[in-house]
Amino acid sequence: MDRDKFKFPNRILPYLLVLPQIVIVLIFIVYPTFESFRMSAYQADAFGHGRIFVGLENYIDLLTSSGYQQTIFVTLIFTLAVTFIGLALGLMISLLLNRKIKGLSFYRTALIWPYALSPAVVGAIWMFLFHPAYGVLTYISPVFLNWLERGSHALILLIVAAIWRNLGYNIAFYLAGLQNVPQNLLEAASIDGAGAIGRFRKIIFPLISPTTFFLFTMNLIYAFYQIFGLVHTVTKGGPGGATNVMVYSAYRDGVTHLMPGFSAAQSVIMFVIAVGLVYLQFKYAQRGVYYA
Amino acid sequence: MLDRLNAIIESNIFVHILLILLLIVMIFPVYYSFIVSSSGRAEIYDRPPTFTPGDQLMTNFYRVWHETDLPRALFNSTVFSLAVTFGKLIISLMTAYAIVFFDFKLAAPVFFLTLFTLMMPVPVRILSTYEVVASLGMIDTYQGLILPMIASATGTFLFRQIFKTIPNELAEATVIDGGGPFHYLFYVLLPLVKTNAAALFVILFIWTWNQYLWPLLITTSSEMRVVQLGIEGLIPGGGQLPDWSLIMPYVIAAMVPPLIIILGLQRYFVKGLIEPNK
Numbered sequence: 001m002d003r004d005k006f007k008f009p010n011r012i013l014p015y016l017l018v019l020p021q022i023v024i025v026l027i028f029i030v031y032p033t034f035e036s037f038r039m040s041a042y043q044a045d046a047f048g049h050g051r052i053f054v055g056l057e058n059y060i061d062l063l064t065s066s067g068y069q070q071t072i073f074v075t076l077i078f079t080l081a082v083t084f085i086g087l088a089l090g091l092m093i094s095l096l097l098n099r100k101i102k103g104l105s106f107y108r109t110a111l112i113w114p115y116a117l118s119p120a121v122v123g124a125i126w127m128f129l130f131h132p133a134y135g136v137l138t139y140i141s142p143v144f145l146n147w148l149e150r151g152s153h154a155l156i157l158l159i160v161a162a163i164w165r166n167l168g169y170n171i172a173f174y175l176a177g178l179q180n181v182p183q184n185l186l187e188a189a190s191i192d193g194a195g196a197i198g199r200f201r202k203i204i205f206p207l208i209s210p211t212t213f214f215l216f217t218m219n220l221i222y223a224f225y226q227i228f229g230l231v232h233t234v235t236k237g238g239p240g241g242a243t244n245v246m247v248y249s250a251y252r253d254g255v256t257h258l259m260p261g262f263s264a265a266q267s268v269i270m271f272v273i274a275v276g277l278v279y280l281q282f283k284y285a286q287r288g289v290y291y292a
Numbered sequence: 293m294l295d296r297l298n299a300i301i302e303s304n305i306f307v308h309i310l311l312i313l314l315l316i317v318m319i320f321p322v323y324y325s326f327i328v329s330s331s332g333r334a335e336i337y338d339r340p341p342t343f344t345p346g347d348q349l350m351t352n353f354y355r356v357w358h359e360t361d362l363p364r365a366l367f368n369s370t371v372f373s374l375a376v377t378f379g380k381l382i383i384s385l386m387t388a389y390a391i392v393f394f395d396f397k398l399a400a401p402v403f404f405l406t407l408f409t410l411m412m413p414v415p416v417r418i419l420s421t422y423e424v425v426a427s428l429g430m431i432d433t434y435q436g437l438i439l440p441m442i443a444s445a446t447g448t449f450l451f452r453q454i455f456k457t458i459p460n461e462l463a464e465a466t467v468i469d470g471g472g473p474f475h476y477l478f479y480v481l482l483p484l485v486k487t488n489a490a491a492l493f494v495i496l497f498i499w500t501w502n503q504y505l506w507p508l509l510i511t512t513s514s515e516m517r518v519v520q521l522g523i524e525g526l527i528p529g530g531g532q533l534p535d536w537s538l539i540m541p542y543v544i545a546a547m548v549p550p551l552i553i554i555l556g557l558q559r560y561f562v563k564g565l566i567e568p569n570k
Binding site for chain 1: 307314317321322328387389391394405408413416423425444460463464466476501509523524529546551555
């Protein structure tokens with residue numbers, strides 16, 4: 001098919017057109033990624049003058065340290081909770097919105113806008129609302145999140161904030177997916193005696209599974225990387241490492257703790273995960289690669 | 293039992309009540325930040341809490357404008373976001389144009405190299421990218437903040453998809469009329485992809501405005517700080533009481549530009565989010 005596509009005869013012009021992208025990709029993205037691999041095999045020497053080659057020692061130290069095992073565990077909990085709870089809520093709300101009721105476009109707009117809020121903004125607001133000492137939600141709701149002192153509470157706060165921020169995004173996609181479910185199919189099922197729950201299980205859920213796969217991948221990527229701003233603003237990885245997710249741990253070990261080899265090894269581990277996420281993305285979400 | 297559950301779920305009143313509860317959940321956090329922004333420093337701790345606006349709104353915004361780095365941070369965020377967004381749009385448009393409308397050996401390698409960058413977000417190259425930017429003397433500069441960000445796999449992929457669907461006749465007609473590749477790009481292609489470009493603009497602008505790790509790495513001075521980092525800077529560590537009547541106006545200021553974009557260009561935003569997914 002590509003053979004038949006019209007082509008301009010210019011020889012030099014295409015190279016000039018791709019040059020900026022190639023230069024930036026090679027210098028600022030591809031080279032540093034390979035450099036992460038190289039750095040991960042070194043440690044700074046005791047005097048801070050140079051680097052000593054240590055092979056796989058950084059990886060062994062990492063994977064055997066209880067601190068990093070906790071980091072992996074916390075990342076897993078956070079990512080899965082944000083993805084699964086976020087998708088389930090998004091789907092439920094979209095099902096409610098996807099019918100002919102008054103004020104629908106108003107509701108849609110009102111639900112979608114938090115997508116524009118950054119993790120730092122969302123973090124600041126939620127840490128204030130649930131502040132153990134003076135948070136207004138701590139005061140009016142029965143929920144008490146002592147996120148300053150209790151690790152599990154801090155993790156829950158971050159999960160709630162992250163889900164809240166992405167709910168509109170999930171709803172926007174599910175609503176679009178639901179419009180592709182043929183109305184006459186649902187009516188036919190209704191006549192045959194299928195209730196709302198039956199129609200959902202047998203017709204709607206299978207038909208919107210492409211949207212579910214897409215959102216699943218996008219939410220995984222969001223929860224895995226974008227949490228950084230949330231953690232840095234609110235908990236700084238604490239208390240006691242309970243919110244020290246992989247992205248934050250790699251940053252802190254590299255920039256604050258000045259352990260470049262250790263940080264680079266964590267970057268490489270995240271690279272392996274990134275490859276897996278991109279594979280998922282192209283398998284399930286190839287027509288909407290939208291996380292830039 | 294199931295029938296009754298179905299009946300409840302299908303009633304419209306139930307839907308409206310649920311929706312209103314949901315709206316409260318979505319709006320309350322931001323509404324309350326606004327309340328705090330309009331209250332005095334101590335009123336925030338009043339119990340029972342007040343949920344109506346106070347009279348300190350102007351005072352608080354005046355204070356945050358003059359006592360914090362907010363004006364500078366907003367300026368930096370605007371420069372950063374606009375430059376990265378337009379940079380990404382232009383560069384990916386050029387790349388996709390070359391790949392689809394020219395015959396050259398590197399077309400496929402360039403495309404796949406660009407796509408591979410999806411696997412290389414900032415977290416997988418934290419220190420090494422910092423070192424590259426440092427070795428070019430670009431730490432704490434706009435160039436250092438902007439240039440490394442303007443490669444775009446998303447944009448290249450999207451524009452390539454669109455270009456591939458454009459019928460040959462348009463290009464052939466341009467050539468017959470004596471037009472070259474630039475004439476074709478500016479007068480034929482660009483008008484055709486305007487809507488897609490606008491949709492991409494919305495998504496890229498919000499994405500860039502909300503970046504955190506990258507500016508944290510590349511900028512060091514307070515003059516270069518973007519608004520996302522300024523929020524954390526106002527929250528003191530070590531159990532000190534933060535001045536929320538100063539922080540919340542700052543937070544509001546940080547969320548307004550992307551909100552204006554998303555609400556003002558909502559048509560394109562929804563289109564950009566959903567249509568490529570079809």
